[in-house]
Amino acid sequence: MRNATALLLSGGMVLSLVACGGPKSDNNVAAATEATKAQKAAAAGDTAASQDTSDKTNNAEESVVLRIAENQAADSHLAKAMIKFGELVEEKSGGSMKVEVYLNAELGQEEETIEQVDAGVIDIARVDAVNLTPYVPELEVLTLPYIFDNDDHKWSVFEGEVGQQLDEKLEEQGFINLGFLESGWRSFYAKKEIKGISDLKGMKIRVQDSQVYIKMMDLFGAKATPMSFSEVFTSLQTGVVDAAENDPVSFLTSGHYEVAKYYLMDEHSADISLFVMSKSIFDKLPSDQQKIILDSAKETVLWEKGFAKDLQDDARTKAEESGVTFIEADKNEFQQAVLPIYDMYPQYSDMIAAIREGK
Numbered sequence: 001m002r003n004a005t006a007l008l009l010s011g012g013m014v015l016s017l018v019a020c021g022g023p024k025s026d027n028n029v030a031a032a033t034e035a036t037k038a039q040k041a042a043a044a045g046d047t048a049a050s051q052d053t054s055d056k057t058n059n060a061e062e063s064v065v066l067r068i069a070e071n072q073a074a075d076s077h078l079a080k081a082m083i084k085f086g087e088l089v090e091e092k093s094g095g096s097m098k099v100e101v102y103l104n105a106e107l108g109q110e111e112e113t114i115e116q117v118d119a120g121v122i123d124i125a126r127v128d129a130v131n132l133t134p135y136v137p138e139l140e141v142l143t144l145p146y147i148f149d150n151d152d153h154k155w156s157v158f159e160g161e162v163g164q165q166l167d168e169k170l171e172e173q174g175f176i177n178l179g180f181l182e183s184g185w186r187s188f189y190a191k192k193e194i195k196g197i198s199d200l201k202g203m204k205i206r207v208q209d210s211q212v213y214i215k216m217m218d219l220f221g222a223k224a225t226p227m228s229f230s231e232v233f234t235s236l237q238t239g240v241v242d243a244a245e246n247d248p249v250s251f252l253t254s255g256h257y258e259v260a261k262y263y264l265m266d267e268h269s270a271d272i273s274l275f276v277m278s279k280s281i282f283d284k285l286p287s288d289q290q291k292i293i294l295d296s297a298k299e300t301v302l303w304e305k306g307f308a309k310d311l312q313d314d315a316r317t318k319a320e321e322s323g324v325t326f327i328e329a330d331k332n333e334f335q336q337a338v339l340p341i342y343d344m345y346p347q348y349s350d351m352i353a354a355i356r357e358g359k
Helices: 002-012 025-043 047-062 077-092 110-119 137-143 151-158 161-172 211-220 229-238 248-253 279-284 287-321 331-337 339-344 346-356
Strands: 064-069 097-102 124-128 175-190 204-207 223-226 243-246 262-278 325-328
Touching: 064 077, 064 110, 077 097, 077 124, 077 175, 077 262, 077 287, 110 124, 110 262, 124 175, 137 161, 137 211, 137 262, 137 346, 151 161, 161 175, 161 346, 175 248, 175 279, 175 287, 204 211, 204 229, 211 223, 211 331, 211 339, 229 243, 248 262, 248 287, 262 279, 262 287, 262 331, 287 325, 331 339
Parallel strands: 064 097, 064 124, 204 223, 204 243, 262 325
Antiparallel strands: 124 262, 175 243, 175 262
């Protein structure tokens, strides 16, 4: 399926890396036009004009346009991070590298954009870790409920041995992990009041297509309903699902707060996002451009982490002002209920132990 999709996409889209054999058609026309002008100028003895045109042609050939796929709206902290990354790349490259950020799933939902990055059709995609698990199953460990105690614990793992191992696994599958992003904590929200596990029983709850989430809903007595993020609003509105789960910013920027007026703060999962680049495209770039990308990514992670928590708090405030009721959950009740999930992953027992130790 992956290969078939890749071939289909390759036939229907234009590669964005100009410097590496995939120039846009308008660049080809421009370069050809400039080359023709240069020949005429040289024939007329206009050496200065010829040199100037040649310089322009070389600059066009050396320029790079990177495309980023993002499924969130412009006011999301994740979208803001991708925009910031683009600004840093352009600034550090002196304008020779351009970045185009496509918001609101314009290039497809996350599962689709991952396939396109894998195929080298899209350069970079910002995605949830769970959607990369078909390529790197170990990433599913990061989505285990209540595996992280707090933000400090989470970041010590990302920046430690476990994070490095996951980076290597991703690279083996053709992805360069440019960084983990702060995406808040996922909790439940519903159209009716929910205070604990008993209120979730029998509810149809939208989840990401992940065995961890499906099993978690089973243990809560709810009915897991996997679907894409773009379908959730209408599904809540029409009653296809009774509830969903996400972080406060996504809850607000998606408009889900308009139809789901109860938010249960159980914080069952750290919402892990990455922005990954096609390794095949990255490897074709000269070392100085690779460095610009990596340095810009590092700065982006620090920048986003610096304001993401305030954005989460602000999103909660705005949702409350619109009539949403936030309810503090008894986390111990939820934590005890999901313990059997950990038995599903004996092959990752060492990684789970390392995460719990904060490595």
